[in-house]
Amino acid sequence: MRHPLTVTLLVLGLTAGIPTPAAQVSIGINLPGISIGINQPTYPELVPVPGYPVYYAPGASCNYFFYDGGYWVFQGDNWYVSSWFNGPWRAVAPEYVPSFVLRVPVRYFRVPPPYFRGWAPDGPPRWGDHWGPAWQNRRAGWDHWDRHAAPPAAPLPHYQRDFEGARYPREEQQGQLHHDHYSYQPKEHWQSAPPPGRGGDPRGGRHGKNPWEP
Numbered sequence: 001m002r003h004p005l006t007v008t009l010l011v012l013g014l015t016a017g018i019p020t021p022a023a024q025v026s027i028g029i030n031l032p033g034i035s036i037g038i039n040q041p042t043y044p045e046l047v048p049v050p051g052y053p054v055y056y057a058p059g060a061s062c063n064y065f066f067y068d069g070g071y072w073v074f075q076g077d078n079w080y081v082s083s084w085f086n087g088p089w090r091a092v093a094p095e096y097v098p099s100f101v102l103r104v105p106v107r108y109f110r111v112p113p114p115y116f117r118g119w120a121p122d123g124p125p126r127w128g129d130h131w132g133p134a135w136q137n138r139r140a141g142w143d144h145w146d147r148h149a150a151p152p153a154a155p156l157p158h159y160q161r162d163f164e165g166a167r168y169p170r171e172e173q174q175g176q177l178h179h180d181h182y183s184y185q186p187k188e189h190w191q192s193a194p195p196p197g198r199g200g201d202p203r204g205g206r207h208g209k210n211p212w213e214p
Helices: 011-017 127-131 133-138 159-163 171-181
Strands: 053-054 063-067 070-075 079-082 090-092
Touching: 127 133, 159 171
Parallel strands: none
Antiparallel strands: 053 063, 063 070, 070 079, 079 090
């Protein structure tokens, strides 16, 4: 059974007397047996993060990014990904989040969690401090790269603007539409990355080499 358990930021903003952006964003979490995601009813404005092959959504009331053909959201200490701007969203274990997503500077997180406080705004979040030594050992080197050799950003799937609101496709339709309108092929295998807790510790304690990390 599907239980709608979504908190709408627009309502919260009106209640508190705070102006809300034109694009309404609802944020939820994934719980066993419940399908809840991040609700972005219109195609978001996406702006390049300077020097990174990543876009962010400055008008969103959540931490919303685009990288390698996928939309990425950091919410409730979890990363979620989707090939469509409004989901369905799938949780990805911390050890399988692409390095360039992890490298996005702190200042581009629209809703930074409290533990970001005091971290350098122009540097990446200190994920190793947060997720611990096991994660840091598995992802050693994630924060070191040749800044002059960053790959180009994937093209944005602007065709999805034609599928806003009531025209938004069902999950079973999305794959074919994406295939028909978007020729870019992801360079990393995030589409097959396991969710937290699947086959190992949710903080990244699986054994063996990450099969798709570049």
